[in-house]
Amino acid sequence: MVETKTVTFNKPIVKGSVKVPGDKSISHRAIMLGSIAEGRTRIKGFLDGDDCLRTIEIFKRLGVSIERSGTDVLITSPGIKKWVTPTEELYAGNSGTTARLMLGILSGSAVTSTLTGDASLSKRPMKRVITPLQSMGASISGDEEGDFLPLTIVGSMLEGIDYKMPVASAQVKSAILFAGLNAKGETVVRESAVSRDHTERMLQQFGAELLKDGNTVRIQGGQALSGTDVIVPGDISSAAFFMAAAAMIKDSEVIFRNVGLNPTRTGIIEVLRQMGAEVEILEHNGEKGEYYGVVKVAHSRLEGIEISGDIIPTLIDELPIIALLATQATGTTVIKDAAELRVKETDRIAAVTDELTKLGAKVEATEDGMIIEGPTPLLGGEMKSYGDHRIGMMAAIAALVSVGPIHIEDPSCIAISYPNFFDHLSQLVQARSEE
Known part of the structure; x- marks a missing residue:
C-alpha cells in the first residue's frame, strides 16, 4: 500500500531561518573523487539522503573504506588503480547522478562491474553518456541496445576525445571528464551553455589540472589525485522550495544560512528577482572553490516572466517549484528550452502540469516547458509524487497556498535529497495573526 501524507495550513506565513541539508551534487562528487584519489578524504556537511548513500555503498563494494558519522564522512582509498572487482551488482537505486557519473568512472577503471538501478532509474536513458564514452573506447553493454540499466562495464584504458555536447548536461560532462582523467591524451568537452561546474571545481581541489575557457573544459589523462578535505554547503535546489x-x-x-552560491546554480535567485521577490545576499564566502553564504527572501508582488536560454541549466531542478510559484504571480510565465525535464526522475513537464492542473491551476505543457497563467487560487486534493523528490516537495509547498489540504502520495521519496524537509516546514510555518 502506498503511503499518503496530508499537509494542511490555515492562512499561514513563513518566517524564520533555516540551514538546508548539504548539496546533493557536491556530496556525490566528494564521495566519488575521494574514492578515486589515493589517501584520506574528510567530508563535512555531507547529504545523508538516499541517493548519496547509494554512491557510498557502490564504492564500498569496490574496496574503498568509507566511515560515516551523521554528515561527517571519512574515506580511505587505495586509489582507482587498486579497486577490487565487486562480487555483487552495483546498485544506484533511484540516483541518475550516481548511475551516469559511475559509467564514466568505471569505464576508465581496471574492474568489471554491472550497474543496476530501481524500476524508475532503469527507464531513464543512458545513451547520452554511453555514446561519448564508447567513442573513447569504453566497453559498456546491456539490453535495449545498451540504452538502459542494467549495464555491464569492462574497465579499460581509454583515449581522450574532443566532444561537442548536443545538450548542456552536468551529468554527461562529468562522466566524460571522469573518464578523461584515466584516458590517454587530452579530453575536451564543449557545451552550448555552461552547466553545473562542481566536477571541475572539485577535480582541481583534489589536485587535478584542467583548463576552463568559456564553455570549454580540457583535462589531461593520467593524472593522480590525492585525498583532501571537502566542506559541502547547503543545497540551493532544496532551499528553493522555501x-x-x-x-x-x-x-x-526566510533567511537561509550556509547555502551554496555557485554561479552555475543561482538561477533561482535571478528568477525570483525578475518576478519581483525581495532577495538579498547578506554574506558571500568561498571555500576551496565553492561559494556559499546567507540569503534572505521576502514576499513581494510577483509578475510572470519568460524563463529560457542559458539560465535553464542553472535551475533545471528548481523548475517544478518555479511553476508553482508562477501560479501565484500576475500574468503569464513561459518556461522554454527545458526538454531535459522530460528525462529526470519522471517526466517533470507532464507531472507538474498534471498535478497543478488538479488543483485548479492554469498550466499548459509544451514540448520543452510550460505556460502558466496566474494568479489562480489552488484547491486542495490528491497529488502524486511519482517517486520524485522535487514533485513531492512541490506538493507540500502547494499546501501553503491551497484552500484545502493536500494529500501527497508517496512522500517518502523526499528523503532522497531532504530527509528533514517536513521538520523544517513545520518550524518555518507560523499562524497568521488576526487582521
Missing part, C-alpha cells in the same frame, strides 16, 4: 514559499506568501521572510 525561497518560493517566502516569495509568494504575504508577510513572509
Whole structure:
C-alpha cells in the first residue's frame, strides 16, 4: 500500500531561518573523487539522503573504506588503480547522478562491474553518456541496445576525445571528464551553455589540472589525485522550495544560512528577482572553490516572466517549484528550452502540469516547458509524487497556498535529497495573526 501524507495550513506565513541539508551534487562528487584519489578524504556537511548513500555503498563494494558519522564522512582509498572487482551488482537505486557519473568512472577503471538501478532509474536513458564514452573506447553493454540499466562495464584504458555536447548536461560532462582523467591524451568537452561546474571545481581541489575557457573544459589523462578535505554547503535546489514559499506568501521572510552560491546554480535567485521577490545576499564566502553564504527572501508582488536560454541549466531542478510559484504571480510565465525535464526522475513537464492542473491551476505543457497563467487560487486534493523528490516537495509547498489540504502520495521519496524537509516546514510555518 502506498503511503499518503496530508499537509494542511490555515492562512499561514513563513518566517524564520533555516540551514538546508548539504548539496546533493557536491556530496556525490566528494564521495566519488575521494574514492578515486589515493589517501584520506574528510567530508563535512555531507547529504545523508538516499541517493548519496547509494554512491557510498557502490564504492564500498569496490574496496574503498568509507566511515560515516551523521554528515561527517571519512574515506580511505587505495586509489582507482587498486579497486577490487565487486562480487555483487552495483546498485544506484533511484540516483541518475550516481548511475551516469559511475559509467564514466568505471569505464576508465581496471574492474568489471554491472550497474543496476530501481524500476524508475532503469527507464531513464543512458545513451547520452554511453555514446561519448564508447567513442573513447569504453566497453559498456546491456539490453535495449545498451540504452538502459542494467549495464555491464569492462574497465579499460581509454583515449581522450574532443566532444561537442548536443545538450548542456552536468551529468554527461562529468562522466566524460571522469573518464578523461584515466584516458590517454587530452579530453575536451564543449557545451552550448555552461552547466553545473562542481566536477571541475572539485577535480582541481583534489589536485587535478584542467583548463576552463568559456564553455570549454580540457583535462589531461593520467593524472593522480590525492585525498583532501571537502566542506559541502547547503543545497540551493532544496532551499528553493522555501525561497518560493517566502516569495509568494504575504508577510513572509526566510533567511537561509550556509547555502551554496555557485554561479552555475543561482538561477533561482535571478528568477525570483525578475518576478519581483525581495532577495538579498547578506554574506558571500568561498571555500576551496565553492561559494556559499546567507540569503534572505521576502514576499513581494510577483509578475510572470519568460524563463529560457542559458539560465535553464542553472535551475533545471528548481523548475517544478518555479511553476508553482508562477501560479501565484500576475500574468503569464513561459518556461522554454527545458526538454531535459522530460528525462529526470519522471517526466517533470507532464507531472507538474498534471498535478497543478488538479488543483485548479492554469498550466499548459509544451514540448520543452510550460505556460502558466496566474494568479489562480489552488484547491486542495490528491497529488502524486511519482517517486520524485522535487514533485513531492512541490506538493507540500502547494499546501501553503491551497484552500484545502493536500494529500501527497508517496512522500517518502523526499528523503532522497531532504530527509528533514517536513521538520523544517513545520518550524518555518507560523499562524497568521488576526487582521
